[in-house]
Amino acid sequence: MTKINFSDEYFMKQALREAQMAAQKDEIPVGAVVVCNDQIIARAHNLTETLHDVTAHAEMLAITGAAEYLGGKYLNECTLYVTLEPCVMCAGALNWAQIKKVVFGASDEKRGFMKHTPPIFHTKAQIQGGILADKCSEMVVDFFKNKR
Amino acid sequence: MTKINFSDEYFMKQALREAQMAAQKDEIPVGAVVVCNDQIIARAHNLTETLHDVTAHAEMLAITGAAEYLGGKYLNECTLYVTLEPCVMCAGALNWAQIKKVVFGASDEKRGFMKHTPPIFHTKAQIQGGILADKCSEMVVDFFKNKR
Numbered sequence: 001m002t003k004i005n006f007s008d009e010y011f012m013k014q015a016l017r018e019a020q021m022a023a024q025k026d027e028i029p030v031g032a033v034v035v036c037n038d039q040i041i042a043r044a045h046n047l048t049e050t051l052h053d054v055t056a057h058a059e060m061l062a063i064t065g066a067a068e069y070l071g072g073k074y075l076n077e078c079t080l081y082v083t084l085e086p087c088v089m090c091a092g093a094l095n096w097a098q099i100k101k102v103v104f105g106a107s108d109e110k111r112g113f114m115k116h117t118p119p120i121f122h123t124k125a126q127i128q129g130g131i132l133a134d135k136c137s138e139m140v141v142d143f144f145k146n147k148r
Numbered sequence: 149m150t151k152i153n154f155s156d157e158y159f160m161k162q163a164l165r166e167a168q169m170a171a172q173k174d175e176i177p178v179g180a181v182v183v184c185n186d187q188i189i190a191r192a193h194n195l196t197e198t199l200h201d202v203t204a205h206a207e208m209l210a211i212t213g214a215a216e217y218l219g220g221k222y223l224n225e226c227t228l229y230v231t232l233e234p235c236v237m238c239a240g241a242l243n244w245a246q247i248k249k250v251v252f253g254a255s256d257e258k259r260g261f262m263k264h265t266p267p268i269f270h271t272k273a274q275i276q277g278g279i280l281a282d283k284c285s286e287m288v289v290d291f292f293k294n295k296r
Binding site for chain 2: 048049052053054055060063064067068071072073074087088089090091092093095096097115116117118120
């Protein structure tokens with residue numbers, strides 16, 4: 001029996017699976033999972049085209065799903081894994097949710113929240129980038145390459 | 149017959165009516181309407197408590213409603229009226245929606261998007277604050293006063 005190693009890489013791979021599902025729907029491939037006590041309580045991928053809704057980013061849907069699972073709106077014991085650096089909308093939502101930790105894969109120089117001041121997240125929130133960054137980035141780059 | 153004057157004040161009053169509906173549900177009273185060609189195509193109020201969902205701000209629900217009405221995700225011919233200065237989440241969403249114009253009532257010094265740099269909105273987006281500001285502000289202040 002293989003013991004599952006609940007590492008950041010493990011959960012990022014789960015987020016990448018979600019991103020893959022987005023790609024299959026011709027959506028910009030971004031995926032997210034919310035983890036609480038080493039358990040995935042919500043999975044989501046970008047659905048902005050499918051739903052005709054700019055608010056349907058992977059992170060937003062994951063937040064809503066996790067809150068529904070928990071029966072409360074705060075995710076202060078949860079970690080969100082997402083394949084791409086969140087935009088300001090998603091960072092703002094994660095901050096309202098009082099998320100404990102955010103782990104992202106690829107950076108988003110153009111649309112990411114990191115360049116914004118004052119910082120969107122509370123100083124106590126843990127933010128970590130770069131997990132499986134190459135794989136996460138590759139997925140988005142390949143998507144747009146195939147579009148040309 | 150009274151001719152309706154489609155002024156900013158008129159539409160802000162409609163947003164205030166939505167805020168009133170939020171207050172009646174014991175939600176922080178913020179309301180929004182989306183206007184296209186002098187017609188209100190979406191109305192919404194804050195439902196974060198009711199839905200246990202931090203993403204259920206008035207603006208977010210109004211964006212989703214307007215996009216559903218239009219059958220497309222871009223609101224580039226629309227104006228959003230909201231009683232309170234949007235937070236970064238909502239500003240980010242409005243930017244993704246390519247909203248033409250945002251008109252807000254009361255400023256939100258603590259949570260508003262205006263203090264953030266670089267600016268969240270595209271330089272072409274029209275932003276206007278202060279419409280019926282006193283009334284809009286009073287509504288939120290009264291809500292918290294009654295909570296004590």
